[in-house]
Amino acid sequence: MTITDTPPGGDTIAAPTETTSKLGDRIFGGISLGAGILILVTLAAVALFLFVEAWPTFGAEPSTFNESFSSYVAPLLFGTIWAAFLALLLALPLAVAVALFVSHYAPKRLAVSFGYFIDLLAAIPSVVFGLWGIAVLAPILSRSVYPWLEDNLGFLPFFAGPASTSGRTMMTVAVVLAVMILPIITAISREVFLQTPRLHEEASLALGATKWEMIRQAVLPYGRSGVISGAMLGLGRALGETMAVAIILSPANIITVNVISNQNPNTIAANIALKFPESAGLNVNRLIATGLVLFFVTFIVNALARRIANAGFSGADG
Amino acid sequence: MTLTEQRPAPTEPSSSITANRMTRVQVGAVGLVAVAVGALSWLSSGSPNWARWIVVTLVTYCVGIYIVARIVEGRRQALDRLMLALVTSAFALVVMPLASVIWTVIERGTNRFDAEFFTETMRGVTGEGGGIYHAIVGTLIVTGLATLMSVPFGLFTAIYLAEYGHGTKLAKAIQAMVDVMTGIPSIVAGLFAYAMFELIFGPGTRSGIAGAVALTVLMTPVVVRSSEEMLRLVPNELREASYALGVPKWKTIVKVVLPTAIAGIITGVVLAIARVIGETAPLLVTAGLAQGVNWNPFDGRMTTLPVFTYYQYVQPGVPPSNGQDRAWAAALVLIIIVMVLFTLARILAHVLKPKGLR
Amino acid sequence: MTNVRSSSSEGTATMTDRVDIPAADVDASGTAAHTGPDNRIVVEDLNIYYSSFLAVKDVNMVIEPRSVTALIGPSGCGKSTFIRSLNRMHEVITGAHVEGAVYVDGENLYGPGVDPVAVRRKVGMVFQRPNPFPTMSIADNVLAGKRLNSKRINKSDAEDLVEKSLRGANLWEEVKDRLDKPGSGLSGGQQQRLCIARAIAVEPEILLMDEPCSALDPISTLAIEQLMNELKSTYTIVIVTHNMQQAARVSSRTAFFTIDGTGQPGYVVEMDDTDVMFSNPKQQSTIDYVTGRFG
Numbered sequence: 001m002t003i004t005d006t007p008p009g010g011d012t013i014a015a016p017t018e019t020t021s022k023l024g025d026r027i028f029g030g031i032s033l034g035a036g037i038l039i040l041v042t043l044a045a046v047a048l049f050l051f052v053e054a055w056p057t058f059g060a061e062p063s064t065f066n067e068s069f070s071s072y073v074a075p076l077l078f079g080t081i082w083a084a085f086l087a088l089l090l091a092l093p094l095a096v097a098v099a100l101f102v103s104h105y106a107p108k109r110l111a112v113s114f115g116y117f118i119d120l121l122a123a124i125p126s127v128v129f130g131l132w133g134i135a136v137l138a139p140i141l142s143r144s145v146y147p148w149l150e151d152n153l154g155f156l157p158f159f160a161g162p163a164s165t166s167g168r169t170m171m172t173v174a175v176v177l178a179v180m181i182l183p184i185i186t187a188i189s190r191e192v193f194l195q196t197p198r199l200h201e202e203a204s205l206a207l208g209a210t211k212w213e214m215i216r217q218a219v220l221p222y223g224r225s226g227v228i229s230g231a232m233l234g235l236g237r238a239l240g241e242t243m244a245v246a247i248i249l250s251p252a253n254i255i256t257v258n259v260i261s262n263q264n265p266n267t268i269a270a271n272i273a274l275k276f277p278e279s280a281g282l283n284v285n286r287l288i289a290t291g292l293v294l295f296f297v298t299f300i301v302n303a304l305a306r307r308i309a310n311a312g313f314s315g316a317d318g
Numbered sequence: 319m320t321l322t323e324q325r326p327a328p329t330e331p332s333s334s335i336t337a338n339r340m341t342r343v344q345v346g347a348v349g350l351v352a353v354a355v356g357a358l359s360w361l362s363s364g365s366p367n368w369a370r371w372i373v374v375t376l377v378t379y380c381v382g383i384y385i386v387a388r389i390v391e392g393r394r395q396a397l398d399r400l401m402l403a404l405v406t407s408a409f410a411l412v413v414m415p416l417a418s419v420i421w422t423v424i425e426r427g428t429n430r431f432d433a434e435f436f437t438e439t440m441r442g443v444t445g446e447g448g449g450i451y452h453a454i455v456g457t458l459i460v461t462g463l464a465t466l467m468s469v470p471f472g473l474f475t476a477i478y479l480a481e482y483g484h485g486t487k488l489a490k491a492i493q494a495m496v497d498v499m500t501g502i503p504s505i506v507a508g509l510f511a512y513a514m515f516e517l518i519f520g521p522g523t524r525s526g527i528a529g530a531v532a533l534t535v536l537m538t539p540v541v542v543r544s545s546e547e548m549l550r551l552v553p554n555e556l557r558e559a560s561y562a563l564g565v566p567k568w569k570t571i572v573k574v575v576l577p578t579a580i581a582g583i584i585t586g587v588v589l590a591i592a593r594v595i596g597e598t599a600p601l602l603v604t605a606g607l608a609q610g611v612n613w614n615p616f617d618g619r620m621t622t623l624p625v626f627t628y629y630q631y632v633q634p635g636v637p638p639s640n641g642q643d644r645a646w647a648a649a650l651v652l653i654i655i656v657m658v659l660f661t662l663a664r665i666l667a668h669v670l671k672p673k674g675l676r
Numbered sequence: 677m678t679n680v681r682s683s684s685s686e687g688t689a690t691m692t693d694r695v696d697i698p699a700a701d702v703d704a705s706g707t708a709a710h711t712g713p714d715n716r717i718v719v720e721d722l723n724i725y726y727s728s729f730l731a732v733k734d735v736n737m738v739i740e741p742r743s744v745t746a747l748i749g750p751s752g753c754g755k756s757t758f759i760r761s762l763n764r765m766h767e768v769i770t771g772a773h774v775e776g777a778v779y780v781d782g783e784n785l786y787g788p789g790v791d792p793v794a795v796r797r798k799v800g801m802v803f804q805r806p807n808p809f810p811t812m813s814i815a816d817n818v819l820a821g822k823r824l825n826s827k828r829i830n831k832s833d834a835e836d837l838v839e840k841s842l843r844g845a846n847l848w849e850e851v852k853d854r855l856d857k858p859g860s861g862l863s864g865g866q867q868q869r870l871c872i873a874r875a876i877a878v879e880p881e882i883l884l885m886d887e888p889c890s891a892l893d894p895i896s897t898l899a900i901e902q903l904m905n906e907l908k909s910t911y912t913i914v915i916v917t918h919n920m921q922q923a924a925r926v927s928s929r930t931a932f933f934t935i936d937g938t939g940q941p942g943y944v945v946e947m948d949d950t951d952v953m954f955s956n957p958k959q960q961s962t963i964d965y966v967t968g969r970f971g
Contacts, residue, residue: 021566028568032482035474038494039542042535043495046502049513068550105405107566108770114409120417123656125596128625128649133421135426135642140369165518179415199807203871206765207821207878208797210398217820233501242599247632268571269505269599276603280522294331296500302501306494310881335783335798337791394824395792 029306035297047295056282065286071291075223075255079265080294083170083245084238086259087177092231095182099189099227106216115190122183130247133176138248141175146260157257168250171259176244181234188233192226193219225308232305236298245270268294338388348386353377369414373659376407406453420653429617429643439622441610443505446640451647453626460526460605460622461595461614464533469587471534472541480543480549481571491512499539508600515604524616529605529622533597537590546577583668592659596652598624601637621653716741717762717882718779719914723762723941724754727771730754731757733941735776737931744904744913746950749933750970753920754942755916756914756959758933762914763799764792780882797825800880804887806867808859808874815855817870818842821878837877844902844910845873869903876911883907885915901926920966926953932962 007294057069065072102115146163152232196219204214251266251274266274268290277288360367387396388674429509438449475492483489509533515523552575552600560570606619607629627648634641690885713863715738732754739745747755760766761774764785778785785795808817818838822829829837832845838855842848845867851862868888875883885904889897904913904926917923923930930948946959957963 011764021569023564024568028571029482032474032478036478036483036488038471039475039492039495039499040539042538043498044507045485045514046510046535049510049517052517053509053513068780094412095410097405098412100408101405106409117413117416120657120660121412123592123660124416124419125624125649125652125656127596127598127600127627128419128423131627131645131649132415132422134631136418136422137415144370166637181410182412194474199803199805199808200809202765202768203807203874204820205768206763206801206803207797207824208793209821209824209876210394210793212401212533213394213400213824215401217824221809224811226373236501240501240505242503242505243628246323248627264838269503272505272509273602275491275598276608288509289511291506298501298503298506299498299828333790335780335785335794336789337794339789341789395791581919 006035030279034066050292050295051290054292055283056260056285057289062237065282068294069286069289072286073268073293075204075253075265076268076271076290077297078255079251079292080239080267080269080297082257082265083173083177084235084241086170086174087181087238088231088235090178091182091234093187094178094190095230095234096227098182099193100187100219102186103190104211104219115187118183118186121179122187122243123169124125126180126243127247129176130244131154133172133244134304136235137175138172139167139173140167141169142167146171158259159307160258161260163260164250166250166260166262168248168264169260170249170264173245173248173264176248176257177241180241181238184237185227185230185234185240187231189227190221192230225311229305229309232301232308236305239298239301240266240269240294242269242273246273285316326530337395339395340387340392344386344390345383347380348382348556352376352382357554369418372410372414376403376410379403380407393497421651422648423646425645426646428647429613430647431650432528435644435647440626441611443609443636444635446597448644450623450626450644450651453609453623454622455611455613456605456608456620456622457595457624459613460466460529460601460620461519461591463527463530463615464537464593464594465587467530467534468537468590470589472538472658473545473583474539475542476545476549479546481567481575492642496539496542499535500543503534503599504532504536505573505599505603506598508532508603510535511600524604524606524619524621525617526605526612529601529620531616532600532604533594536600537595540590540593541586544589545579545583548582548586551582552578552611581666584670585667588659588663588666592656592663596624598628601625603626621647623655627652704784705925707924709862714779719762720777720779722758722761722774722776722778723775724757725772726765726769730941732761732933733943737944737947739912739914740929741912742908742910743929744908744927746918746927746930746966747914747933748918748920748923748930749942749945750935750965751918752938752942753933753935755933756886757942759914759916760801761882762882763801764795764829765801767792769827795819797878798880799882799884800875800878801884801886802868802875802888805891806864806871808862808867810858810860812859812925813856814851814862814870815860817859818873818877820874826877841873841877842870844876844907845869846899846906847873863894863896865899868892868896870902872900872903872907876907880911882914884911885913887918889914890918897922899903922953924950931955932957932959934961 032163053072098118102111102118106114142165146161146167146169148165149159150161154161200218200222201241204217209217245267246269248261249264249266249270251271252263253265254263255265256263272291276284279287325365352375355378356373359370359374383403384396384400387399391399432448435449436454437451438447439452440448441452441570475496479489479492481490511528512523514531515525515528556571556574556578559576561567565573601622602625605622605625608619608621608623612618612620627645629647630641631645634645662666692963717737719735719737721740722732722735723730724735735758747759749755750851757766758959761777762785766772766774774786776786780798784790785799808814809820812820815834815838818841819834820827822834822837839848839852842851847866850866851870859867862870867890872888874882876882889900892900901922905914915927927950929947930950930953932945932953933942935942936943944956946953946962948957954966
């Protein structure tokens with residue numbers, strides 16, 4: 001690091017050359033400010049452009065499409081939320097357990113490497129997960145798990161079947177999505193568990209708590225808001241996930257909670273990926289309209305996550 | 319003289335501090351039994367089913383250790399041991415898909431790891447042969463353009479947030495919007511870029527630059543976040559020393575603050591690149607797919623590696639094995655690139671870290 | 677290296693004698709010294725390690741029941757390490773271990789088959805900075821330790837225990853109307869008394885206090901010291917303190933720890949009745965410390 005520019009006129013230290021510094025500062029500061037404002041503009045542009053592109057869908061004549069926009073987007077919206085919800089259901093307990101493992105149970109020297117392994121999961125592109133899901137996971141599940149579920153738990157609407165032989169089901173998608181969002185939930189949870197004040201952990205131990213009792217008494221209550229915020233971020237990620245769903249899922253235009261059959265509601269994102277390249281005209285507008293819906297949903301979920309994170313951390317300080 | 323009358327009678331008898339503990343041998347025995355039970359689960363079929371073996375072993379161990387510890391040690395200790403078994407099982411369970419993905423990609427991807435694969439395009443190819451040359455070119459161009467756009471964009475925003483806009487309402491708004499940007503689904507970013515180019519240049523445009531714009535929307539918030547954090551880590555004393563010497567603010571930032579933070583900034587950029595280089599969805603709707611090399615990002619479709627992978631798998635042609643082989647090989651290339659970038663980021667962070675800073 | 681045996685204090689069934697028992701006599705009585713009246717702590721050849729680093733060496737002392745024993749000495753000489761070895765909290769740090777024995781009621785805390793968790797039920801601890809659980813109410817804080825150990829406490833038993841413990845900590849009057857408010861809403865001194873209430877709710881026999889007043893203002897400190905005076909009739913109290921005046925105020929026996937230099941292990945220089953330690957100690961370094969020449 002070098003500091004150039006000695007001021008002219010020597011002995012007053014704090015007198016830089018007025019004009020060049022003022023101009024330089026103005027330009028530089030202006031560029032920085034401009035960049036910041038450009039962020040706001042970009043976001044506004046995203047909302048605006050999407051809306052403009054989506055608008056023709058709403059104003060179009062009913063004869064253009066077979067159905068109204070709301071009946072078109074309803075199963076997609078359901079599929080999006082349902083898949084993300086299932087993924088979170090599977091991922092959250094595992095993520096918390098793994099975070100606890102890395103923060104409190106694993107030997108210290110290995111804990112860093114273990115954390116690194118989990119972060120590796122986050123690095124794998126989603127299209128690779130899609131390939132793996134359909135080529136490896138789906139056959140395994142359709143061979144071992146789905147028939148068993150249909151036979152033994154088929155009375156539940158979730159497993160009513162008939163069990164898919166290809167495995168291209170909502171449940172397979174949920175498992176793959178869970179694997180994909182697990183790293184982010186684990187990373188945030190691990191951070192927050194590690195931040196549990198040692199003082200409270202020792203208070204618990206000094207009362208005669210076992211390790212698990214200490215975690216239940218001191219670590220988990222402290223980390224609760226962090227875990228929730230991580231879970232919501234994971235949920236947001238799952239809502240927007242495209243390629244894994246597009247590759248794996250066998251879609252149909254229905255709303256159902258049956259997770260092991262070949263008839264599954266598609267997600268908004270996967271539907272766009274599937275249909276967009278070959279679409280034209282108003283179909284494109286309609287797809288973009290569904291994208292706008294997805295944008296809203298993820299926006300709300302992420303805003304909630306931020307709200308909880310901010311509220312939680314100030315509460316934990318008390 | 320006794321003082322015992324002053325002491326309230328204990329509500330529980332004074333308990334001994336010794337307790338039955340399970341020995342290492344006993345714990346090991348439970349483990350071995352669990353492994354044996356796990357093996358039993360696939361033995362009848364003849365060939366080892368690793369997944370089933372591991373899962374059954376873990377479940378058996380958890381149940382077994384709880385029961386045995388409950389008998390030998392008591393409820394609380396048994397619960398403690400069970401939780402240790404559970405969290406370790408959870409970790410093992412999570413490692414399994416990771417290992418499976420990497421193993422599968424390596425196993426299936428190496429079928430096409432030949433020179434032809436890296437030098438040929440798909441122009442005129444049906445069936446065997448073909449390669450990813452055009453996809454690599456496309457990825458480099460699109461990602462390169464995205465980096466060229468997002469790094470100044472993100473860095474200057476971070477400079478504003480860290481150096482100029484402390485605590486102002488505008489800075490808070492920008493930070494909130496950066497947060498929102500990190501949450502934008504990648505397909506939505508793609509649709510935005512498509513919409514932008516369509517509204518400006520007319521319908522049906524596909525181009526590499528549109529893909530780069532979509533990736534920029536995804537990359538910029540990552541660059542902003544990590545750069546801002548790095549800039550904030552630069553101690554204020556350095557800035558004050560510079561001001562005290564009469565150096566104007568902008569030069570202080572350029573000559574003092576940025577060089578100090580540069581390691582972290584570069585790491586952040588590398589991580590941002592790693593994040594977007596595998597993105598498929600936004601490129602599907604912007605850059606699209608082409609059979610041959612397209613060197614011009616402003617005109618026409620441009621294939622990128624992830625989009626290539628996707629299409630080769632879902633539209634493999636006949637016989638499907640050719641397309642699928644190509645898809646897996648491309649996936650392997652993708653994973654290698656991402657791993658290299660990640661490792662590079664870690665190394666850079668370690669090596670370039672200025673002494674005495676965090 | 678000095679090896680000091682402590683003399684017995686008032687209130688026990690054995691002969692009181694203000695003269696140091698020569699080391700040989702105690703050694704000869706051997707195991708008889710281990711079994712004794714309730715809650716007597718006998719520390720025998722205790723060496724405390726952090727992995728391979730010896731932090732405290734060769735501690736031999738007897739702590740008499742239902743009294744306050746103070747541990748004084750300069751920073752870093754191992755007082756906290758030693759006191760934490762009395763309830764096996766020292767082992768929470770990876771690689772930490774001890775050699776030697778600590779007998780309570782004749783049982784060696786470090787004997788084979790001893791569960792550290794059970795030890796901590798018997799030997800309670802109050803820390804330097806008050807640490808009530810922030811997510812729990814005052815009542816739940818008091819019951820926290822009890823809930824770990826018992827299956828279920830019915831509501832009236834729980835309420836009785838809360839009141840008894842808070843009264844025992846001189847905190848009842850101040851918080852009886854807000855038992856369901858969070859423990860973090862109290863002042864520092866009140867929080868520390870809450871921690872004391874929490875500690876005594878599990879009915880330990882021994883109470884360890886690691887500089888309990890160093891984070892508190894003088895008024896709160898006075899309140900805690902008065903509390904100690906009442907508690908000593910029920911519990912054996914061992915307190916680490918930097919404040920010699922405090923040691924002189926609250927304790928009947930005092931042990932002086934010191935250290936020869938950084939990297940060296942800490943050790944006990946001298947242990948005696950408090951008034952003797954502060955007026956007429958035997959060792960030169962004790963005299964130097966007590967008169968303020970170093971430390």
